[in-house]
Amino acid sequence: MNRRDFARRSALGALAIPLAPYIRGSAWPGYDRALVLDMLATAGPFNVPDWLGKPLTPQMVENARRSGITAVNSTVSALGPTPEASFEDTLRNIAAWHHEFDAHPDAFMAVRSIADIRRAKAERKLGAIFGFQDTTPYWDKIERVEMFHRLGVRIVQLTYNGSNLVGDGCLVPEDRGLKPYGREVIARLNSLGALVDVSHVGWETTRQAIAASTVPIAATHSGSAAITNVPRNKPDDILRQLANKGGVVGVFMMPFLRAQGQPGKEDFLRHLNHCINTCGEDHVGIGSDLSITPLDLTPEFRDVHARFVQDRRAKGISAPGEDENIFNYVPDFNSPRRMEMVADAMAGAGHSSARIEKVLGGNWMRLLSAVWR
Numbered sequence: 291m292n293r294r295d296f297a298r299r300s301a302l303g304a305l306a307i308p309l310a311p312y313i314r315g316s317a318w319p320g321y322d323r324a325l326v327l328d329m330l331a332t333a334g335p336f337n338v339p340d341w342l343g344k345p346l347t348p349q350m351v352e353n354a355r356r357s358g359i360t361a362v363n364s365t366v367s368a369l370g371p372t373p374e375a376s377f378e379d380t381l382r383n384i385a386a387w388h389h390e391f392d393a394h395p396d397a398f399m400a401v402r403s404i405a406d407i408r409r410a411k412a413e414r415k416l417g418a419i420f421g422f423q424d425t426t427p428y429w430d431k432i433e434r435v436e437m438f439h440r441l442g443v444r445i446v447q448l449t450y451n452g453s454n455l456v457g458d459g460c461l462v463p464e465d466r467g468l469k470p471y472g473r474e475v476i477a478r479l480n481s482l483g484a485l486v487d488v489s490h491v492g493w494e495t496t497r498q499a500i501a502a503s504t505v506p507i508a509a510t511h512s513g514s515a516a517i518t519n520v521p522r523n524k525p526d527d528i529l530r531q532l533a534n535k536g537g538v539v540g541v542f543m544m545p546f547l548r549a550q551g552q553p554g555k556e557d558f559l560r561h562l563n564h565c566i567n568t569c570g571e572d573h574v575g576i577g578s579d580l581s582i583t584p585l586d587l588t589p590e591f592r593d594v595h596a597r598f599v600q601d602r603r604a605k606g607i608s609a610p611g612e613d614e615n616i617f618n619y620v621p622d623f624n625s626p627r628r629m630e631m632v633a634d635a636m637a638g639a640g641h642s643s644a645r646i647e648k649v650l651g652g653n654w655m656r657l658l659s660a661v662w663r
Contacts, residue, residue, distance in 0.1 A: 318637035318646055321358055321630040325411055325651040328629060329445075329540040329577035330489070330511035331362040333390070333398070333416060336581040337598065337618045346390055353583045353626040354416045355397050360651060361407050361417035363445050363510055363577065369607070373429035380427040384441055387418055402442050404659050416582075421445035421510075423490065425456045425475060432471075435478045444662060445510065446479055447487035448472060448499060451607045457495035460521035461609060465492035473502050480504045483663030488532075489540075489577070492521075496528055505661050506536030511577030513546055514564045522546045522609045523561075526568050533569035538657045540577025541565055543620040543628075546611045555622035555635055562636075562649070571645045575653045576632060584624045585617060 333354040334346050346354075366387065368379030391398050399410055401417035410417030420442045428434040435446075449459035456472035458465040468476075476499060479486055486507040488496040500507055509532060515523040523546055524532075529539055541562045547553035565574045585591070595617060602608035623631045629650060636646045 318630075318633040318643070320643055320647060321633050321650075324633075324647050325407065325655055326358055326360045326629050327362070327407070327575065327651040327654040328359050328582075329363040329508070329575060329654055330365070330421075330542065330579045331359070331577070331582060332364045333362075333418075333582050335583070337579075337595075345386075345393070350581075350583050351394050351397050355414075357416065357582050357626040357629070359416060359582065359629055360411045361401050361419055362582075363421040364418045365423050366420045366443065367422035367424050367427050369424055369426060369450060373426055376424075376426045377429070377434070380422075380438075384420065387420070391418075400442055402444060404655065404662060407655065407658075419444050421447070421487070423447045423487075424450035424454065426450075426454055428475065430455055430471070432474060432478060435475060435484075436482060439482045439484055443484065445485045445487050445508075446475075447489055447510070448475070448491050449495065450490045451609060457499070458492040459490055459495075460492050461607070462492050465494040467492075467494045468498040468502060472499070476502050477504075483661060485658065485661050490522070493525060493528060496524070497531060500528075500531050500535050500537070503535070506538075506657055507532070508537050508657060509539045511540050511542040511544075511579045513541055513544075513561045514568070516568075517561050517564050518546055518549055518611075520546050520549075520610050522611065529565060529568045533573035536573075536657070536660065538573050538575050538653050539565050539569060540575045540654075542577055542579040543623060544579050544611075544618055545613065545616045546609070547620070549611075552616050553620055555620060558620050558623070558632075559635060559639060563639075566645075566649075571648055572653055572656070574649055575651070576629065576649060578623075578628065580619055580628075582626050582628075584626065585619050587617065 334350050366383040368376050370376040370379050399415045399417055401407055401419045407417055425448055448456045451459040451461040453462050456475050457468045476486055486503050487510050488499050489509045489511045513523040515525040547557040547561055596614040599612050599614050633646050
């Protein structure tokens with residue numbers, strides 16, 4: 291499928307929302323009408339131990355309600371000590387989300403299709419798209435790809451920093467590229483209509499995955515290596531290859547936005563602007579990699595965060611840039627309405643309403659319309 295056919299096909303699945311004009315430098319008035327997709331987020335705690343181990347608190351549910359976010363790519367995959375432990379823990383994580391659907395039907399709903407995203411918007415609910423951040427729950431059992439698809443998994447990241455049966459992650463010193471089984475997994479995901487994700491994937495494995503897929507793919511939560519040269523970000527040649535295939539990169543709100551210190555709004559905008567300039571405005575979105583509930587930097591949380599980083603280092607999955615004293619957020623956007631704050635920041639920087647709408651969710655809708663079946 292060429293670029294022109296891709297754009298035409300995707301436009302058919304997009305939801306047109308009229309937007310009011312705004313004065314540059316002011317708040318963007320289109321947020322409540324826009325489709326807003328954060329392509330790596332969750333309603334509950336995130337980037338902490340046992341983040342799906344407890345039910346959501348009333349505050350977390352209320353934050354999700356008032357966020358204005360239409361849908362999130364919510365991680366359900368687990369990285370256990372063994373492949374079978376990963377498989378079982380992943381099933382438990384899916385069950386935990388279904389508990390929330392049953393407990394709060396007025397706040398949450400499962401998303402398996404474009405129609406579900408539109409329904410979440412119409413009903414003012416947060417749609418949860420089940421996603422994997424590693425293919426270890428499949429392990430060597432290719433039939434599990436379809437099994438988890440039937441359970442609602444619609445986004446699948448191939449590796450999480452390290453190496454697995456599919457390919458190499460971004461922390462592998464010598465990325466050897468996509469493995470034969472990885473090509474088989476991608477082919478199965480393509481045939482089922484699931485989105486392939488390369489956020490934590492090594493650069494060479496990413497290049498080969500983009501080439502191997504018959505449909506566009508995504509880096510749902512990443513950044514620009516040209517701005518901050520760390521493994522979790524993507525170099526320009528990959529960003530262009532991803533865009534040329536019709537894919538989308540989601541800019542995150544993680545410490546990797548800058549080389550040292552806590553990132554701020556300007557760091558996020560620098561990465562966002564670079565990705566737009568490199569990929570084009572039709573191929574950039576947001577994947578914050580955060581909880582919708584804001585961080586409260588209490589002494590207790592600081593201690594939990596420090597132990598979380600230390601545990602990741604011990605397991606060999608901590609990426610350069612993770613630090614006990616740097617937190618996984620952008621303080622300027624530390625609000626349930628962070629996506630609205632991003633829209634306002636883009637408006638203040640002179641981005642057009644049409645572009646803001648695309649980055650907030652229009653580009654993700656276009657991509658998912660082309661991939662999901």
